[in-house]
Amino acid sequence: MAVSMGGVAVLGLPAAPALAGTSGSAAGKSALVGVLGYEGGPAPGGFHRTSGSVEVEFANVPLALEKKVGSSGHFRIPLGPGTYTVIGCGPSSDGSQPLCTKPKNVTLKAGEVDHLRLVWALAPVV
Numbered sequence: 412m413a414v415s416m417g418g419v420a421v422l423g424l425p426a427a428p429a430l431a432g433t434s435g436s437a438a439g440k441s442a443l444v445g446v447l448g449y450e451g452g453p454a455p456g457g458f459h460r461t462s463g464s465v466e467v468e469f470a471n472v473p474l475a476l477e478k479k480v481g482s483s484g485h486f487r488i489p490l491g492p493g494t495y496t497v498i499g500c501g502p503s504s505d506g507s508q509p510l511c512t513k514p515k516n517v518t519l520k521a522g523e524v525d526h527l528r529l530v531w532a533l534a535p536v537v
Contacts, residue, residue: 440489440521440522440524441489441490441491441492441519441520441521441522441523441524442487442488442489442490442519442524442525443465443467443486443487443488443490443495443497443517443519443524443525443527444486444487444488444524444525444526444527445465445485445486445526445527445528445529446458446460446484446485446486446527446528446529447460447461447462447463447465447480447484447485447486447499447501447529447531448460448461448484448501448528448529448530448531449461449501449530449531449532449533449534450530450532450533450534451532451533451534451535451536452534452536452537453536453537454536454537455536456534456536458528458530460482460483460484460485461480461482461484461501461502461531462479462480462481462482462484462501462502463480463484463499463500463501463502463509463531464477464478464479464480464499464500464509465477465478465480465486465488465497465498465499465500465529466478466497466498466499466500467488467490467495467496467497468495468496468497468498468514469493469495470493470494470495470496470516471493471494476488476490480499490519491519491521492519492520492521492523493518493519494516494517494518494519495516495517495518495519496514496515496516496517497512497514497515497516497517497527497529498511498512498513498514498515499511499512499527499529499530499531500512500531501531501532509531510531510532511531512529512530512531515527515529
């Protein structure tokens with residue numbers, strides 16, 4: 412099952428969208444905010460923002476949210492307090508399977524905003 416919530420796809424249980432928090436509640440003020448991209452590339456290297464997706468898996472229910480990320484690499488995902496596993500993915504150079512970060516565990520408290528830099532690939536500096 413997939414349901415769209417303002418750019419965030421909800422995968423899993425039909426009742427689960429209530430867990431994602433709403434802008435009018437205290438829980439809705441908690442969020443994951445960050446940037447997606449890769450490190451390296453042509454000298455001098457550095458961080459390069461890219462489009463892709465960020466998946467958030469809930470620790471205590473079989474549910475995942477997927478947020479599409481535009482070319483700016485920036486994302487904001489409002490969530491309630493809890494523990495989540497976050498994975499960022501970017502496009503592969505040959506268009507096959509996307510390349511993804513290692514899973515990152517994040518715990519949010521009520522009203523907390525956690526800032527993430529998700530690096531999905533390391534490119535050689537040339």
